[in-house]
Amino acid sequence: MADNIHRWLGDLFRHYHTEVVRYAARLVGDRENGEEVVQSAYVRLARRSAEGIVVEHPRAYLFTAARNAAVDFTARRAVEWTYRVDVEDLSPLAVTVDPTVAFEYRQRLARLAVLLNELPTACRTAFVMNRMEGRTHKEVAQALGISISMVEKHVTRALIHCRDLMRDAEEC
Numbered sequence: 001m002a003d004n005i006h007r008w009l010g011d012l013f014r015h016y017h018t019e020v021v022r023y024a025a026r027l028v029g030d031r032e033n034g035e036e037v038v039q040s041a042y043v044r045l046a047r048r049s050a051e052g053i054v055v056e057h058p059r060a061y062l063f064t065a066a067r068n069a070a071v072d073f074t075a076r077r078a079v080e081w082t083y084r085v086d087v088e089d090l091s092p093l094a095v096t097v098d099p100t101v102a103f104e105y106r107q108r109l110a111r112l113a114v115l116l117n118e119l120p121t122a123c124r125t126a127f128v129m130n131r132m133e134g135r136t137h138k139e140v141a142q143a144l145g146i147s148i149s150m151v152e153k154h155v156t157r158a159l160i161h162c163r164d165l166m167r168d169a170e171e172c
Helices: 002-028 031-050 058-082 099-118 121-132 137-144 148-171
Strands: none
Touching (some): 002 031, 002 058, 031 058, 099 121, 121 137, 121 148, 137 148
């Protein structure tokens, strides 16, 4: 049975892959993300087939699965961008008389924003929710559907990442 599913998916892949990637790329904005969406669609299709569900119109199902995966991808990307960090998020305008100090401060904030955006989405989101929005670990855990322990690990990882790389940048 598994061999039949793999063979069937392989045939489906060979016949429709280029077409469905082109479709998905139009939905999500570029080919690379279109490929990711299509991969997700194939996984959904494989899962349905493995459950013994017969797909009568595989091409239509594949395109529908790609559309649904594109919707999920777009929603996930919107959430990720909600928790991207911008320099303006890090500090209210620094009041200083010395323009050199203000410039250096803004440079450090810009570097910190870049470092935070290098973190995996879950780590960055937990950090932003906890340290910038002032939510407790419990509130962050509930919002993200993870354990309090995992929130603590994410926040610690973010702090260590930023501390170490900021220190390295200052030494250069």
